[in-house]
Amino acid sequence: xxxxxxxxxxxxxxxxxxxxxxxxxxxxxxxxxxxxxxxxxxxxxxxxxxxxxxxxxxxxxxxxxxxxxxxxxxxxxxxxxxxxxxxxxxxxxxxxxxxxxxxxxxxxxxxxxxxxxxxxxxxxxxxxxxxxxxxxxxxxxxxxxxxxxxxxxxxxxxxxxxxxxxxxxxxxxxxxxxxxxxxxxxxxxxxxxxxxxxxxxxxxxxxxxxxxxxxxxxxxxxxxxxxxxxxxxxxxxxxxxxxxxxxxxxxxxxxxxxxxxxxxxxxxxxxxxxxxxxxxxxxxxxxxxxxxxxxxxxxxxxxxxxxxxxxxxxxxxxxxxxxxxxxxxxxxxxxxxxxxxxxxxxxxxxxxxxxxxxxxxxxxxxxxxxxxxxxxxxxxxxxxxxxxxxxxxxxxxxxxxxxxxxxxxxxxxxxxxxxxxxxx
Amino acid sequence: xxxxxxxxxxxxxxxxxxxxxxxxxxxxxxxxxxxxxxxxxxxxxxxxxxxxxxxxxxxxxxxxxxxxxxxxxxxxxxxxxxxxxxxxxxxxxxxxxxxxxxxxxxxxxxxxxxxxxxxxxxxxxxxxxxxxxxxxxxxxxxxxxxxxxxxxxxxxxxxxxxxxxxxxxxxxxxxxxxxxxxxxxxxxxxxxxxxxxxxxxxxxxxxxxxxxxxxxxxxxxxxxxxxxxxxxxxxxxxxxxxxxxxxxxxxxxxxxxxxxxxxxxxxxxxxxxxxxxxxxxxxxxxxxxxxxxxxxxxxxxxxxxxxxxxxxxxxxxxxxxxxxxxxxxxxxxxxxxxxxxxxxxxxxxxxxxxxxxxxxxxxxxxxxxxxxxxxxxxxx
Numbered sequence: 025x026x027x028x029x030x031x032x033x034x035x036x037x038x039x040x041x042x043x044x045x046x047x048x049x050x051x052x053x054x055x056x057x058x059x060x061x062x063x064x065x066x067x068x069x070x071x072x073x074x075x076x077x078x079x080x081x082x083x084x085x086x087x088x089x090x091x092x093x094x095x096x097x098x099x100x101x102x103x104x105x106x107x108x109x110x111x112x113x114x115x116x117x118x119x120x121x122x123x124x125x126x127x128x129x130x131x132x133x134x135x136x137x138x139x140x141x142x143x144x145x146x147x148x149x150x151x152x153x154x155x156x157x158x159x160x161x162x163x164x165x166x167x168x169x170x171x172x173x174x175x176x177x178x179x180x181x182x183x184x185x186x187x188x189x190x191x192x193x194x195x196x197x198x199x200x201x202x203x204x205x206x207x208x209x210x211x212x213x214x215x216x217x218x219x220x221x222x223x224x225x226x227x228x229x230x231x232x233x234x235x236x237x238x239x240x241x242x243x244x245x246x247x248x249x250x251x252x253x254x255x256x257x258x259x260x261x262x263x264x265x266x267x268x269x270x271x272x273x274x275x276x277x278x279x280x281x282x283x284x285x286x287x288x289x290x291x292x293x294x295x296x297x298x299x300x301x302x303x304x305x306x307x308x309x310x311x312x313x314x315x316x317x318x319x320x321x322x323x324x325x326x327x328x329x330x331x332x333x334x335x336x337x338x339x340x341x342x343x344x345x346x347x348x349x350x351x352x353x354x355x356x357x358x359x360x361x362x363x364x365x366x367x368x369x370x371x372x373x374x375x376x377x378x379x380x381x382x383x384x385x386x387x388x389x390x391x392x393x394x395x396x397x398x399x400x401x402x403x404x405x406x407x408x409x410x411x412x413x414x415x416x417x418x419x420x421x422x423x424x425x426x427x428x429x430x431x432x433x434x435x436x437x438x439x440x441x442x443x444x445x446x447x448x
Numbered sequence: 449x450x451x452x453x454x455x456x457x458x459x460x461x462x463x464x465x466x467x468x469x470x471x472x473x474x475x476x477x478x479x480x481x482x483x484x485x486x487x488x489x490x491x492x493x494x495x496x497x498x499x500x501x502x503x504x505x506x507x508x509x510x511x512x513x514x515x516x517x518x519x520x521x522x523x524x525x526x527x528x529x530x531x532x533x534x535x536x537x538x539x540x541x542x543x544x545x546x547x548x549x550x551x552x553x554x555x556x557x558x559x560x561x562x563x564x565x566x567x568x569x570x571x572x573x574x575x576x577x578x579x580x581x582x583x584x585x586x587x588x589x590x591x592x593x594x595x596x597x598x599x600x601x602x603x604x605x606x607x608x609x610x611x612x613x614x615x616x617x618x619x620x621x622x623x624x625x626x627x628x629x630x631x632x633x634x635x636x637x638x639x640x641x642x643x644x645x646x647x648x649x650x651x652x653x654x655x656x657x658x659x660x661x662x663x664x665x666x667x668x669x670x671x672x673x674x675x676x677x678x679x680x681x682x683x684x685x686x687x688x689x690x691x692x693x694x695x696x697x698x699x700x701x702x703x704x705x706x707x708x709x710x711x712x713x714x715x716x717x718x719x720x721x722x723x724x725x726x727x728x729x730x731x732x733x734x735x736x737x738x739x740x741x742x743x744x745x746x747x748x749x750x751x752x753x754x755x756x757x758x759x760x761x762x763x764x765x766x767x768x769x770x771x772x773x774x775x776x777x778x779x780x781x782x783x784x785x786x787x788x789x790x791x792x793x794x795x796x797x798x799x800x801x802x803x804x805x806x807x808x809x810x811x812x813x814x815x816x817x818x819x820x821x822x823x824x825x826x827x828x
Binding site for chain 2: 415416419420423440441444445
């Protein structure tokens with residue numbers, strides 16, 4: 025049967041009226057994309073979006089030229105209008121706290137690419153969308169910044185960091201492997217330590233009901249606030265007491281789904297104790313390095329190496345410390361702080377004995393030996409130079425400690441008097 | 449005959465004009481007992497001279513530098529016929545440093561031994577050098593570089609440290625672009641704005657640098673510099689044209705003349721005034737123990753004026769404090785009869801004392817901690 029043109033138009037109009045408008049629009053894309061991006065189309069067809077008739081243009085828009093130019097990427101702002109609760113929770117969590125890397129514009133750095141702007145700026149916005157500063161990001165090549173940093177650190181505005189792009193299957197987002205993409209490796213191996221903890225082993229052998237996974241404890245009842253119950257910042261520094269107590273109550277409540285609250289609280293308090301002890305070890309190492317800096321003994325000193333991207337020719341031992349263009353002893357401290365301290369503390373809170381002890385605590389203590397040994401070597405090397413009086417070093421060290429608040433005014437004066445009157 | 453008498457009268461008039469006032473220094477001065485004044489040699493008027501701890505005076509006479517033995521009857525030793533702008537004996541008295549202006553806005557530096565033999569020489573690219581010997585036998589030199597521009601005059605103050613073996617090591621310690629009206633002054637007037645003194649302990653120098661800030665009166669900043677550490681302290685301000693900067697024997701106070709009728713004794717490093725004299729301080733000298741002070745023709749003993757000389761008489765004390773040498777109107781005089789009751793403080797353990805001063809210079813100890821221990825480490 026041969027269809028006439030008017031009949032064809034009428035039939036299409038009827039179909040159009042019968043279908044949701046999105047689906048109609050989607051079908052205009054699908055015709056081509058079933059061939060060009062078949063996986064995306066297949067995933068979308070199976071997704072909640074596809075089934076609810078939410079078509080391509082709902083997220084991607086209808087300006088094909090912009091899509092082709094890569095200017096219509098789907099971010100949180102697209103998802104938020106339809107998912108306000110999840111957005112609100114996400115934004116209240118550490119995932120939503122401006123984890124974009126790179127405040128401190130890269131445009132003046134050599135060999136940077138224009139598409140980096142989107143790391144910090146939305147299309148057409150001069151103001152950066154994030155206030156997060158990251159010295160390590162600013163030291164990266166453009167490619168490494170993209171692959172190594174932003175694959176994880178764009179989670180603030182990218183729902184597809186955890187959810188897949190076209191599939192809405194919650195099984196994907198609920199799989200601990202989704203978290204592992206970022207929460208693994210030397211700086212914070214939560215995935216590894218969970219897997220080999222009691223919780224992880226039970227999860228593998230007996231399933232999710234008996235062995236909780238990441239989402240069980242960190243996204244209870246499906247919340248997108250992954251930070252509830254956490255009592256320290258991302259650098260491992262405890263929150264102020266009030267904030268800490270509130271977070272602790274939240275975590276005890278989560279644990280109480282399976283454990284007696286008193287047991288949960290006691291276990292977490294042991295983690296707190298490990299954290300305090302580890303911080304003391306870390307502080308001792310940091311003091312050693314600050315002291316060397318005061319004495320001018322770091323090799324090289326900060327003013328003799330490329331400037332720190334955020335602090336210039338200053339020693340940096342805080343969250344912005346670098347693992348490149350630094351001295352050997354600072355590199356040791358970087359490992360100690362970013363890797364071994366994190367493993368110890370997170371290992372303790374994730375109930376993983378091997379991470380808390382061998383990968384964490386033992387390494388932390390051995391790091392301190394290495395750092396002190398290196399400090400001694402640097403001091404001895406300086407002493408070997410002619411004209412270097414020991415008392416000057418000791419006084420400079422005392423002064424540095426006093427100025428950093430590590431020594432009270434009274435103790436400072438007393439220690440100085442002891443040095444000055446030595447031998448009288 | 450009348451023309452002959454006129455000729456004689458003209459000759460007399462001419463002679464009196466050439467010799468100036470025929471009055472002697474003694475007649476123009478107030479020199480009470482027990483002081484005694486005696487002429488000991490020739491020294492060009494208005495030129496610097498120096499005295500060594502070995503009993504020699506270095507003077508500029510007939511345009512050249514000569515060495516005079518103060519306690520022996522012998523002919524002066526000719527050191528160099530060249531005109532020197534500054535002279536300084538080493539603390540041990542075995543070396544005489546001389547600055548000689550050279551062509552091309554340079555200064556030649558020469559070091560002579562006690563026999564007038566050259567033992568070292570060098571040249572620096574700056575002029576108007578002031579000299580001071582520091583510890584370790586190093587000569588400190590403060591000199592200025594001038595560059596004239598249409599909008600002003602750039603003046604760089606440069607300190608050179610010279611060990612007499614290697615080339616002098618320089619460091620620019622001040623740089624200022626003088627604005628009119630200061631920049632319109634002739635070179636000589638600008639170049640006199642340099643003062644340099646060495647601490648009696650040899651570890652520190654004090655010097656002045658010119659400042660000419662917008663909306664303010666130009667001035668000189670008095671700065672001390674600890675030589676081993678390079679640490680500096682801005683001690684005080686003084687006026688342009690000030691030519692008086694001396695350490696008192698305690699090493700912790702400075703005499704600063706403002707060139708305008710006031711000289712002050714101030715503490716290092718805070719510049720606190722502890723005494724003032726109504727004198728510009730153009731030609732200051734302090735006796736080795738600090739009992740006597742000579743300022744612009746006035747001799748003070750423990751703060752009291754005890755003798756008076758013509759204002760432009762230059763004076764330098766003998767290193768043992770027994771006499772004051774005075775240069776006036778082409779003659780070098782010795783004023784004896786001084787009674788130096790005090791002795792310059794000496795550290796019981798010099799190395800430890802210098803260490804204490806080094807710690808203070810670096811701000812590693814407070815002023816009170818320094819002074820408490822200083823008092824215990826010095827004998828007078």
